[in-house]
Amino acid sequence: MSIIEITPVDGLRSFLAFCKVPRVIYRGMTGFAPSLDAERWTLYAKPLNPHFKLVDQQAWIARRDGKLAGRITAQVYKDGMVPREASRAQFGSLDAIEDEEVVAKLTATAEAWLKTRGETLVHGPFSPSINGEMGMLVEGFDATPMFLTPWHPSYLPALLERQGYRKARDVVSYRYDIGPVDREAESKIMARPEWRERLKIRTLDLKSLKAESKIIVDIFNDAWSQNWGFVPFTLEEFMSIADSLKYIMPPEGGFMIELDGEAQAFGVFLPNLHEITADLDGKLFPFGLPRLISRMRNHVYKSGRIVLFGIRRDLQKKAIGGVVLLAFIEECRRRSRNVSFEHAEFGWILENNMGMRKPIEMSGGKTDKIHRVYEKAL
Incomplete structure (x- = not known):
């Protein structure tokens, strides 16, 4: 009979083990690409990620017969931070081998921790927040692995649902295949006389990163403020990732x-770093770092992802908002002339956000992945 142990992450050794769990237990599975351990350290280390100032959080590791078998986190937002229409209590980073007892013990441990804090409803997974990596993959297991997008094996949703978890919301990611038509497309919106002077599109100024970040955070929080589960993105949180993103963007x-001189929407597009890191098995040392540096200089990327996008809320239900969104899509097509991408991914979009979904589908986007946020009454 197997011995299953659930232990808290309470020191450097257990933290390092927690970060590498997915690459250890999912190694070799179709559709999985391991993240770099160093990148995961910056995501989960409390001194490095300002998100952890907003929550009380605990993480655990599961071992079966002494070997890594899974992990989970639980967190509660502090007073003053309440996700829109969702619970302050959340779980996240649930990964496990195909063993129902492992999943049962992990979730029971997280639930018990939340109950001691008076919580009665849990949502997740949020890893570590809705502004990070959200949801459990329920469709698209064999799709192209994408940087900063969580992957889970097909057995895991069923194991979680056996513990009493039910769907709260689905979020959709779209794949858009870039072809000659896109690279040759004319910018029709910007060519119209009525918009030529009013609409301006400019490249982000990375030399003035803090000033640009303030605008991005302001638009992002305004754009998504009415969405289910919304928690404001703080400037400190964004700046913690912006300094590294500028090196790979x-x-x-x-x-x-900009519309009439005021910033109204933005987009941030990143290459799919899994193309150059997947075979490193998460490790930079001793040989991974030189390979990574060489590849970053020379690799021709085939795919990428829009990691951030926002359009101010007061435009979203107006005709002029549709114009801004179409201008955004046209600009993506125009900029595709200067990159090698064969396809792009747009996500995560709430399933009921038809204002975003319809333009993407009308432009040729196809559903590629679906991630599910679950809930359970405690």
């Missing part, structure tokens, strides 16, 4: 759309 990977 293509020269034209970020842009701002």
